Amino acid sequence: MMSATTPKIPSQFTLPQDQSKASFVSTPAAPAKITVSDLDFYYGRSQALFQITLSIPERIVMALIGPSGCGKSTFLRTLNRMNDVIPATRVEGQVTIDGNDIYDPGTDVVDLRRRVGMVFQKSNPFPKSIFDNVAYGLRINRVTKSKTELADRVEQALKDAALWSEAKDRLHQSALGLSGGQQQRLCIARALAIRPEVILMDEPASALDPIATSKIEELIVDLKQQYTIVIVTHNMQQAARVSDTTAFFLLGKLIEVNPTEKIFTAPDQKVTEDYITGRFG
Amino acid sequence: MNVTEELRLKSKLPRGDRHRRVTSAAMTAFTAACTLFAVGVLLVILAYIAWQGIGSVSLRFLLDSPRPVGEGGGIGNAILGSIVLLLLSSSAGMPLGISVGVYLSEFGRGRFASLLRFVVDTLTGIPSIVTGVFVYTIVVLPLKHFSALAGGIALALIMIPIVARTTEEMIKLVPQSLREGALALGAPQWRVTLGVVIPAAASGIATGAMLAVARVSGETAPLLFTAFGSRFFSHYLDQPIASLTVQIYSYAISPYDEWHAQAWAATLVLMTLILGINIAVRFFTRKKF
Ligand SMILES: Nc1ncnc2c1ncn2[C@@H]1O[C@H](COP(=O)(O)OP(=O)(O)OP(=O)(O)O)[C@@H](O)[C@H]1O
Ligand SMILES: [Mg+2]
Numbered sequence: 368m369m370s371a372t373t374p375k376i377p378s379q380f381t382l383p384q385d386q387s388k389a390s391f392v393s394t395p396a397a398p399a400k401i402t403v404s405d406l407d408f409y410y411g412r413s414q415a416l417f418q419i420t421l422s423i424p425e426r427i428v429m430a431l432i433g434p435s436g437c438g439k440s441t442f443l444r445t446l447n448r449m450n451d452v453i454p455a456t457r458v459e460g461q462v463t464i465d466g467n468d469i470y471d472p473g474t475d476v477v478d479l480r481r482r483v484g485m486v487f488q489k490s491n492p493f494p495k496s497i498f499d500n501v502a503y504g505l506r507i508n509r510v511t512k513s514k515t516e517l518a519d520r521v522e523q524a525l526k527d528a529a530l531w532s533e534a535k536d537r538l539h540q541s542a543l544g545l546s547g548g549q550q551q552r553l554c555i556a557r558a559l560a561i562r563p564e565v566i567l568m569d570e571p572a573s574a575l576d577p578i579a580t581s582k583i584e585e586l587i588v589d590l591k592q593q594y595t596i597v598i599v600t601h602n603m604q605q606a607a608r609v610s611d612t613t614a615f616f617l618l619g620k621l622i623e624v625n626p627t628e629k630i631f632t633a634p635d636q637k638v639t640e641d642y643i644t645g646r647f648g
Numbered sequence: 649m650n651v652t653e654e655l656r657l658k659s660k661l662p663r664g665d666r667h668r669r670v671t672s673a674a675m676t677a678f679t680a681a682c683t684l685f686a687v688g689v690l691l692v693i694l695a696y697i698a699w700q701g702i703g704s705v706s707l708r709f710l711l712d713s714p715r716p717v718g719e720g721g722g723i724g725n726a727i728l729g730s731i732v733l734l735l736l737s738s739s740a741g742m743p744l745g746i747s748v749g750v751y752l753s754e755f756g757r758g759r760f761a762s763l764l765r766f767v768v769d770t771l772t773g774i775p776s777i778v779t780g781v782f783v784y785t786i787v788v789l790p791l792k793h794f795s796a797l798a799g800g801i802a803l804a805l806i807m808i809p810i811v812a813r814t815t816e817e818m819i820k821l822v823p824q825s826l827r828e829g830a831l832a833l834g835a836p837q838w839r840v841t842l843g844v845v846i847p848a849a850a851s852g853i854a855t856g857a858m859l860a861v862a863r864v865s866g867e868t869a870p871l872l873f874t875a876f877g878s879r880f881f882s883h884y885l886d887q888p889i890a891s892l893t894v895q896i897y898s899y900a901i902s903p904y905d906e907w908h909a910q911a912w913a914a915t916l917v918l919m920t921l922i923l924g925i926n927i928a929v930r931f932f933t934r935k936k937f
Pocket of ligand 2: 439440441488569
């Protein structure tokens with residue numbers, strides 16, 4: 368049906384029949400978890416984001432797409448105030464989560480980051496054991512009451528991130544001994560372990576093989592039951608497979624945000640269509 | 649003809665190739681020769697000290713305190729004194745130095761931090777005898793006598809800037825992404841520093857601390873003004889205390905051959921002590937992950 372109405376979109380971008388649709392239908396009714404209004408962002412003098420206005424409903428997967436350097440990571444990092452740690456940066460505009468302005472001076476940034484987890488573009492495991500990496504957030508936030516509970520949570524997180532079978536025999540060995548893709552999954556496990564409300568993922572599958580990628584994608588679709596997820600991806604098929612809504616960024620501006628199905632079949636903007644069909648970018 | 653083509657053609661010429669090999673071999677030989685020379689001089693010194701000193705080293709020499717010329721005697725009190733002085737200075741100098749280094753690297757932005765960095769750099773350059781005279785003025789004179797405590801303070805003052813600067817450099821090497829990773833999990837800044845950044849830099853920090861210990865364990869001048877020296881085992885920190893370096897100094901300038909021999913032996917002991925500290929610190933701070 369979709370490909371019939373829009374023959375120019377290659378068929379691999381169309382949604383698989385089995386997933387996402389049913390849940391998508393229900394999402395527009397969901398209340399907004401995150402709202403962003405008139406957000407400008409500056410690295411020193413150079414402006415990286417221009418007047419971003421966007422709302423992200425609860426329990427939804429939103430994909431951020433756009434060419435390299437268009438501000439996807441910057442935008443993602445404004446949502447948990449991770450840009451605060453970069454000197455000389457400046458934010459204007461408003462970001463609210465559950466109705467609270469996260470840039471309000473009264474906001475507890477530590478608590479914000481606990482609730483809004485993040486998987487970074489470059490994997491960054493701590494130079495500690497695999498177990499201690501995943502347990503770090505749990506210990507910091509005193510989530511677990513006993514050692515067995517801690518071990519259970521670590522195991523669950525590693526299973527969710529599709530790393531358990533490879534890691535279970537070497538939990539107490541250095542995380543730096545893992546392969547690049549394994550380290551990426553470890554960082555996903557680490558973020559999942561503390562069960563944040565929102566998960567920001569910056570290209571979580573960029574170093575993964577197709578099997579691990581599909582496991583992570585399944586996980587994302589699963590996680591949507593409980594969490595709000597924002598994922599940056601350069602992989603159009605991936606965006607189409609996992610997300611309900613897609614936002615297209617270009618040169619620091621939000622060009623279009625629409626249901627994924629619409630973005631990939633009948634985008635409002637010509638430039639979105641050009642990007643998706645690979646005519647540039 | 650464009651540049652790449654030119655390069656390609658040049659590289660095909662056998663003369664250019666030979667030239668490159670010869671240069672490479674010459675440079676390798678030169679650096680190897682420099683290394684050999686530097687290490688060789690060091691080895692000669694070590695061997696000479698061992699050769700001169702080993703004859704006078706005995707269990708009695710290591711345990712006894714000094715005796716008048718002709719009666720033998722040993723350096724037991726000086727060994728113990730040096731260890732006490734190092735423990736005193738390390739217990740003050742390391743926490744302070746590491747704290748300053750952590751502050752400078754993790755929190756030190758703006759005017760105050762650059763001023764502090766400048767002060768630390770200046771302190772590193774102060775001759776140790778000046779530190780000795782300074783401590784003499786502010787500790788020894790008011791208390792009216794030389795003491796182990798004053799010696800420990802003088803050595804600690806020498807340690808602090810060395811430890812602070814190496815700590816700062818080591819912590820700066822910890823990638824920013826690690827800090828972000830911890831912050832993103834809801835860790836407060838101080839826990840990121842204590843739980844992630846410092847452990848990641850631990851072996852480097854320990855190396856810096858060890859260098860500082862090695863450096864102050866060779867100090868003599870500041871101790872002459874502070875711990876002064878003693879020919880007995882001392883039991884109190886507010887009394888003068890012996891140290892290997894001061895003992896070596898006073899025996900070396902004495903007119904007696906027996907004491908000269910003992911000075912060589914004490915030097916050998918001091919070097920072994922420093923080597924022992926080095927190995928121990930390396931062992932305890934070796935990279936686990
Ligand atoms: N720390 C920084 N300091 C200064 N400028 C920065 C910094 N980080 C990013 N930028 C700039 O901001 C713009 C947006 O960068 P950003 O990393 O958000 O892009 P991106 O969309 O995530 O790209 P990619 O797909 O390559 O990851 C770029 O022009 C980049 O050069
Ligand atoms: Mg990016």
